[in-house]
Amino acid sequence: MASEMAFAEEPSTEERATLKLVSQLVASGNLHPLIARLRDGEIGPESARDALQVLAELDPALLVQITLDSLITTYLDDPGLAHQPRRAVRGEGTVSE
Amino acid sequence: MNRTPARQGIPGDEDSGRVADEPLSEVSLLRVWPDIAGSLAPEERGAAERALLAPLVSARDQDLAAALEVEPGDAFNFVLVSGTVLKETTLASSSALELLGPGDVLAPPLSATRQLESRAASRYLAFGDASIATLGMRFERVAMRWPQVSGFLHRQIAEQAHRASMHLAMLHLPRAEDRILALFADLGERFGRVTPDGILIDLPLNHELIGRLTASRRPTATIALQNLYQQGLLTRHADNSWKLCRKFSMELAGLEPATSWVRSRRSPN
Numbered sequence: 483m484a485s486e487m488a489f490a491e492e493p494s495t496e497e498r499a500t501l502k503l504v505s506q507l508v509a510s511g512n513l514h515p516l517i518a519r520l521r522d523g524e525i526g527p528e529s530a531r532d533a534l535q536v537l538a539e540l541d542p543a544l545l546v547q548i549t550l551d552s553l554i555t556t557y558l559d560d561p562g563l564a565h566q567p568r569r570a571v572r573g574e575g576t577v578s579e
Numbered sequence: 580m581n582r583t584p585a586r587q588g589i590p591g592d593e594d595s596g597r598v599a600d601e602p603l604s605e606v607s608l609l610r611v612w613p614d615i616a617g618s619l620a621p622e623e624r625g626a627a628e629r630a631l632l633a634p635l636v637s638a639r640d641q642d643l644a645a646a647l648e649v650e651p652g653d654a655f656n657f658v659l660v661s662g663t664v665l666k667e668t669t670l671a672s673s674s675a676l677e678l679l680g681p682g683d684v685l686a687p688p689l690s691a692t693r694q695l696e697s698r699a700a701s702r703y704l705a706f707g708d709a710s711i712a713t714l715g716m717r718f719e720r721v722a723m724r725w726p727q728v729s730g731f732l733h734r735q736i737a738e739q740a741h742r743a744s745m746h747l748a749m750l751h752l753p754r755a756e757d758r759i760l761a762l763f764a765d766l767g768e769r770f771g772r773v774t775p776d777g778i779l780i781d782l783p784l785n786h787e788l789i790g791r792l793t794a795s796r797r798p799t800a801t802i803a804l805q806n807l808y809q810q811g812l813l814t815r816h817a818d819n820s821w822k823l824c825r826k827f828s829m830e831l832a833g834l835e836p837a838t839s840w841v842r843s844r845r846s847p848n
Contacts, residue, residue: 497797501798539755
């Protein structure tokens with residue numbers, strides 16, 4: 483019921499693909515869905531760019547987090563050394579004036 | 580578009596000059612801004628209502644540039660009497676939208692010189708049917724007789740400026756869902772009707788428009804709205820009206836002001 487009209491304004495095929503990819507990124511909390519689809523040639527760099535731009539508007543903190551996680555996992559010899567609590571990374575609860 | 584010529588007359592002139600079955604071509608600003616009446620002595624209200632008659636312009640889904648075009652000195656402001664108007668302000672390749680409702684003030688278009696000097700250009704677009712009253716010389720004379728009227732106009736403009744600032748702050752919320760919730764909280768307050776299961780907002784806003792009102796592109800607005808539907812915070816009806824659910828509050832959504840100076844001012848101590 484709540485989502486009865488969610489797609490009442492039919493998105494284009496490209497938009498639908500972008501929405502699907504962004505939803506996968508949000509659900510997985512990492513860049514794997516994007517990387518997998520790029521590797522398989524399912525999408526091109528422009529589609530990947532669209533998805534990342536939408537995610538940047540949707541939740542920039544999440545985009546930063548999953549990008550950082552991906553960089554740490556890919557490039558650090560010991561990702562465990564880079565571990566920080568997620569809330570601290572996001573800066574939540576640290577408002578100061 | 581339908582422009583009605585301004586009537587001649589002075590404040591207090593009791594000759595309406597209007598035939599009973601003639602379509603409404605004027606409106607008393609006392610009906611648009613009923614709060615003005617409260618600031619007037621009861622015996623003056625009748626005269627004020629007549630003196631505050633203003634010519635009406637009506638339009639539907641169109642740029643209001645032509646409707647708001649006036650000779651210099653003819654009109655200094657316009658008031659939205661009914662319907663909604665979108666104010667679009669463009670700077671470089673970006674544009675921002677504001678939604679104006681009944682009682683809101685519209686500025687006359689900038690002169691050609693001012694437009695060249697200004698870094699940003701604004702235009703008004705009727706969103707559906709809109710009726711707009713002109714505040715001209717007659718209003719100025721009324722304001723001289725009843726200074727409370729210009730006091731009210733100033734407060735109205737200040738309130739509108741505050742709302743624009745609030746909109747600006749809303750655009751700084753990083754998450755699209757939060758921006759949309761803050762937008763609907765504002766729309767609910769201004770245009771909503773309380774029903775048993777939420778606040779009904781009868782505005783046919785589509786995803787594109789919601790995106791533009793919240794600095795998001797359409798696909799972002801679509802995903803954020805989808806999430807809000809799933810959380811049961813917002814519903815869209817088949818007639819394109821919206822409902823902000825009863826359990827929604829700015830506090831619950833984490834959208835209350837978080838800075839210490841606001842908290843200290845709101846604290847009972």
